[in-house]
Amino acid sequence: MNDATELLLSLLVLAGAIFTFIGSLGLARLGDFYTRLHGPTKATTLGVGSLLIASAVYFSVTGESLSLHEVLVALFLFITAPISAHLMAKAALHLRLTSLTPLPKETGSEASSESSRNP
Amino acid sequence: MNRLLPHPILTPMLALVWLLLNNSMAPGQIVLGLLLGWAIPLFTLPFWPEQVRIRHRRTLLRFSGVVLLDILLANLKVAWLILGQPRTLRPAFVVVPLDVRHELAISVLANTICLTPGTVSAHLSEDRLSLLVHALDVDDQDELVATIKARYEAPLKEIFEC
Amino acid sequence: MSHLVIAPVLLPFLAGVILLLLRDLPMPSRRRIAATAAIGQIVLAVLLLCAVSGGDILVYALGDWPAPWGIVLVADRLAAWMVLTTALLALFALLYAGSGIDRDGRHFHVLFQMQLFGLSGAFLTGDLFNLFVFFEILLIASYGLLLHGGGAHRVRAGMHYVVLNLLGSTLFLFAAGLFYGVLGTLNFADLAVRIAATPPENLGLVRAAGLMLFGVFALKAALLPLHLWLPAAYASATAPVAALFAIMTKVGAYSILRTHTLLFGPEAGPLADLVQPWLLPAALATLAFGMLGVLAATRLTQQAAYLVVASVGTLLIAFGLGTHDGIAAGLYYLPHSTFAAASLFLLSDAIARRRGASADFFKTSGDIPRAGLWGGLFFISAVLLAGLPPLSGFIGKFMILRAALDHSALPWVWGIVLATALLGLIALARSGSLLFFRSHPDKTEVTNRFSPTSQELVPIIGLLALAIGLTIWAGPASNFARAAATQLLQPEAYIAAVLGGAR
Amino acid sequence: MLNIALVIAFTLVTTAFALTLWRLLKGPSAPDRILALDTLYINAIALLVLLGIQLGSALYFEAALLIALMGFVGTVALCKFLLRGDIIE
């Protein structure tokens, strides 16, 4: 492993860790659920993404062959994290969690009737 | 397409994923990957009600690039906002009227919004005509809507619907 | 290596899988498959018993991996005795289920065969963790069987049974883990060798592991005060299931006996006779309180369930004496109490069906059709369970009383065994007179007038015949029990058979 | 250099883990806790990747992959419960 690689790795690792940290910091710090939601779903995607790239680089350099399977984890995360975020926001709206900004008018859930129970 | 090879795109994609998983380009793995890439779609055929047609591959690539860039920027921006004064944040719910109708296009749009600058798609209206977006810090709501429509919706419409 | 050792384990499994595959077959065909398997199981069990009766200890190394690393099955006299008892019981419980009870829910026959799989596996295994696994098999099957037919009572009892057994399994894992953590092995024979050589600093841990394991087995065996799950569970199960469950407590008793003689036998040095101080008092209390329950019962199934508790007490008193004669007495008593309790469960179902709204509750009602027949069967079964002469229950108690002669707890053993026998006699006489002696000579309340069917009579009479057979052939049976006890008290042979030249 | 980076990274991610835990415990709403659990999964992936690099072992990859998949399903199920009660209607 040459110095340049090590520097790159170090930077990637640090960047990843910092973004991961910031995401959780937002989760802890921000004022309402809706703003808190932004922290982890974004910052950590990039955070873990950077770490995964670091891992791929590391094992490609140290191992006997190219290591790209980390891409898969990232792919998974990039597909799933937004869905999670969307559903959590949807749930929060449904529960009408208090927000720093005025909540939008009915999103449909309150107006619904029993007939909407049908699967 | 046909019954033997229902998803011609999926097969090589899955074979590729297989090789990624195994971190190997051994011929045996390639054969096995192709085999699985052929077999798994056969089994999952019923789960894919309609064919996915991707018309403009170049647009797709460009769109992907834009999104990746935006993710990077968004993260920086959000990081900055989180590290700053939470009280100065100007969160808002914004309604984005939708032009796209294709289910997959709407889904990808919503996902993209979630992945990028300080926005989360919070609710898709029942008629699927508008998307409620929560933004972390908004100057101008209209500008945000316009950006989303231009930067993400338009290419998606092109990719999936034209 | 003879596959005979594993055959009684695999046959019910095979039958279970076949029944699962062919689950759409009409019920009569499924019954035939199940019954064929049960008969085959008896044949295998008899062959196994013959193979070990000379004193040979058969060892079957699964996967050809030698002990102590691989899992071994060990068939000695005790294991074969248990397998045969189970197989005989199972056939008759199964036949009774064929009277239509197997239609009350789904997968009865699959669960039944798998229950046998679990039981045989538990009796034959020579590995502590594998014993855990087979405990779980027989438990999960028993959960399904217990809930067979549904209904509020069954579900409530099932909930208690399941939760307590899950706690029991947790404790089992703690104990098994502790054994491995301290002694570094799981094979019974190897454990025995290592326990005997436990360094002083580890004595406390091994003792704790042994006692915790005893706690698990005590729960399964329904030893006071861990017996409370039993009456409700057995009383609410359908008759064939309750009958089959008559062997379930014996699994606990078997395990206590096995670990007590093999792991903590006389050679275990400072760890010898680990559970003895706990076992005998608890067993005496179990018998006493079990028999009080028999006296307090308000219906026949409940009474039968408490009789199971009492019989566990009696059985464990015998084992708790720890002597050759005590163990022999217990081993003779074990199949007797199993068959007798099972017959009473079946009988109470048959009687309840004929008493309309009164069911099996102890209140006089109209005459039941063929009261003489049912009363006669009840009489025999009561004689068996009360331990009255001339049947096997008496012989078992006689052997226990004799075995206790040289024991310091003689007054306690005699006092409680004899006093509870009287209580049992009083209670059963009362039950019989309330169930069969009508209060009014007119025959008004009779609702179900159906005549006895062979599906009911064959299993009941069959089980009673087994117990009577134990009486008539008490000589050979008790000789076998004595031989088994002799074998158990000489664990060196077991250890040598399992470990051979490996260590 | 990489070692120092790793130490810092571990510290940061561990702190992130602790912060997330704090949110998990504090709530106050159910979505908050779901979000915290989801983030905890992400943090765990980060930890695993770091551990893999630190130990030079690729054996942690599958765990990371599985956490990504399982964490998602868990979060979805929890949200669906809040929305609909019946999660597989």
Place this chain on the structure above:
Amino acid sequence: MNLLLAILVPFIGAPFVAYISRRSRAASAWAAAGVALLSLAILLPDLAAPFAGETTLQRLVWMPALGLDLVFRLDGLGLLFTLMILGIGLLVILYAHYYLSQQDSLGRLYAYLLLFMGSMLGVVLSENLIQLLIFWELTSLSSFLLISYWRTRQAARSGARMALAITGAGGLALLGGFVLLGEITGSYELSVVLASGDIIRAHPLYLPALILILLGAFTKSAQFPFHFWLPNAMAAPTPVSAYLHSATMVKAGVFLLARLFPALSGTEAWTYLVGGVGITTLLIGAVVALFKHDLKGLLAYSTISHLGLITALFGIGTPLAAVAGVFHIINHAIFKAGLFMAAGIIDHETGTRDMRRINGLWKAMPHTATLAMVAAAAMAGVPLFNGFLSKEMFFAEAAGAASRLSFGWLLPAAVTVAGIFAVAYSLRFIHDVFFNGEPIDLPRTPHEPPRWMKVPVEILVVLCLLVGILPSLTVEPLLAAAAGAVLQAPLPEHNLAIWHGFSPALLMSMIALVGGVLLYTVRKPLFAFHDHMEKNLNARIIFERVMEMLYQLAHALTARLDTGSLQRQTLLFVAAALCLGAAGMWSSAAPLTGPRTLLPVDGVSLVAALALAAAALTATILHRQRFTALILAGAVGLVVSLIFIKFSAPDLALTQLSVEVVTIVLLLLALYFLPQQSPAESSHSRRLRDASLAMAAGAGASALAWAVLTRPYDSISGWFLANSVPGGGGKNVVNVILVDFRGYDTFGEITVLALAALGIFAMLDGLRLPAPLRDAAGRHWDPDTHPLIMATFARLLLPLALLVSVFVLLRGHNLPGGGFIAGLITAVALIMQYLANGVAWTHARLPAHTHPLIAAGLAIALVTGLASWAFGHSFLTSAFGHFALPLTGEIELASAMAFDLGVYLVVVGATLLILINLGLAHNASHAPQKLENTP
């Protein structure tokens, strides 16, 4: 083996007689009599020997190792009893045929009677004591059936149960006594026991054994204070009473005294116990008998009294007393059977047994009256009747013993008083029934009974007279043989003459006769006194009260113990586990901490541990908010997985992660139908108690874990590491253990999973639960059933996830993974489809049944295991090899992989089976609402 055969004949005959009674009553009677006669005929060849003082022994090997063979013994005593049992039995059979009314089943009575007869024969013909006891208890059981013959009558039921309880209790005591006797002498066989009298009497166990045996004898013979069952047994039909209470059942007790006389008698304990109880019983029985208005009641108490007399004779203990005892056994049997039968005739003809209503029957039935009067005179001990002879011998022995004992004078005094009462009640039986004015309000008009009904009585009365007048010509040989067998020694000088000259005995007899007549004349005021006493001192009422108390006690104790509360059972179990573990640890003086080198703590681990602790504790504290607790439990599961990873167990981590999610999904599915919050039910103190116990349990688990973790150990695991590749063909040792070295565990494990699924399937069958319309806060559910975005991407993820699961399955043998994890990934991928698209949608796209999947999985595992049989190996023996294929190159195939495939299929099948059926239950729950809301 004719002795055994003779005993078995009645047992075998019983069901036959019962069966034949359906044809005709007469046939049944003939058959019963035939059985008794057959039994007698079988014994015929051996009947002569006892008269020559020979003992016939016949042995059938049963349980020789326990000293328990079936050995039969015919000696003089046995012969005497055999003749009484069969002879009087025959008369009773004849009598019963006429006595029993048409609606009562004669066959049933005969069947019970024969069972009883066989049991009695067994008692008197047993050489082995345990065998004797077996028949002894059988007499209790069969007499229970006889006494409760009239099942609809409350008195019959309670009388039978009382008799069974008392005699059964005695039987158990007797068992104890016999076992002790066997312990003392080393044998249960009479030949040995009777020859070991001196050893027995000198043994420290003599007294316990004696007491236990006497308890058996006294209860059976209705000795004070166990006498009260006998009058209550009078609820039986009179033929039964005539049989049980003259010659058989109650005589079993005195038979035992006679049988064991040489072994046990001759000590002070014997004399005072047996003699004292006998005299007391003699007195009490005689006194009470006089006051019974019930004809059978009078006879019952007189029986008690006479049994007391016989007991007292054996208690006196001299050889001559023993001879007298045997003689009175004979005499009492004869006259008492006759009296019972006479009473039965009276009852039969008048419809009542109340002597206050029965009067002046002499006119209506003079023949019967004559017979009854002769028998009663024998009972009173009037000269020329048989009772006189043995009673005279008794009076003589009592008078003789007076000088040998302290307070000995009490003996003749008590005996005389008893004699007075005996004369008085006998007189009452004659006078109050056959004379004493006109009958009062009888249910029937009395006249003589059928001719043949009187024949048995006539035979007995003739015997009374023959024995009474010509004793040495009639009874002497039998008596000599029997008494000789009792004494096991030469007979003492005895003279069965009517006239012995003037002696104290004669004086006592005279006093008794005169006193008795006088007493009878002043009976009326005494009756009033007695009636008052009886209300307060009725043994039956006391007995039933005691029984009631026993039931109450049993109920109370059982209810107190078994409250039906799971929490209580859990508490007991946890406490027991704690006690056992603590007891084990405490007994060792070694320090808890061992010498092993420990790993340093790092920050990540510390935070993870904190996270675990915080999440677990919070979940516990907030457990009543179920959803919150569930989320926190998810966090705990995650940290547990991380611990597995940290400490080098990737397989475990993968498994834990997958299981965790499926569990959460299942819990959520359940939570939908359950309340969202638990009510606060337990009190503060209860929570404190539970928390203390929980902390103790936690401390225990920690201590054990710590103790082990800090100790070095020597385990078998090195072998697995060394043999994994060469022996199992896999590099992932954990997987090789799972599918190969300990594949049998896995075989069981997948069975558990399959059975859980099947059990759940059976349980959910037809389950319907009310689906809540709103959430816990009262909000309606979100109308968007399947959010589009999730639905879309879930489909996209399915092939990916399946690919991953195949990946995990195939690599398992060499790297972390395997069938179980792969199966769970597949299951989770499908669960995701359920979550995103719903049950109906997903169902339509999956195979309709998952049972075949499970069955196939189990079958594959089984077949893989069995395949090795074909190669001469054990079940589950694995094989592996490397194969070169075109294109792919060399690949490794192991039979263990097939096993892993079985595991995979079971996991997928089981998980899906659970989910699909739960989904169906959900749908079923929604269905009614659908109907409601359809306009």
Place this chain on the structure above:
Amino acid sequence: MEALLALSIGLLTACGVYLVLRARSFAVVLGLTFLSYAVNLFLFAMGRLAIAQPPVIGAAATSADPLPQALVLTAIVIGFAMTAFVIMLALKSRAELGNDHVDGGGEP
């Protein structure tokens, strides 16, 4: 590190025991889950602790004890089956008894 794990096991045991002593089926199920975590960790700990030594041949110079891992794996699977069963039983019990009290009594 050993102390940390021992304490964690103890804590999980304590939480599990406390929860199984509650009156409602849900708490009991949760308690059983915790107990199952605790006992799995305990069983695992019986192989002692080793960092970066997964029992995969060739992965590291020395190896953690593989046997407890295999045992725990079996225990996890069995525990999963049992938990699934008891969860469904809780549902069944709710349906049959009308409430979720473990004794079937109490308010719905």
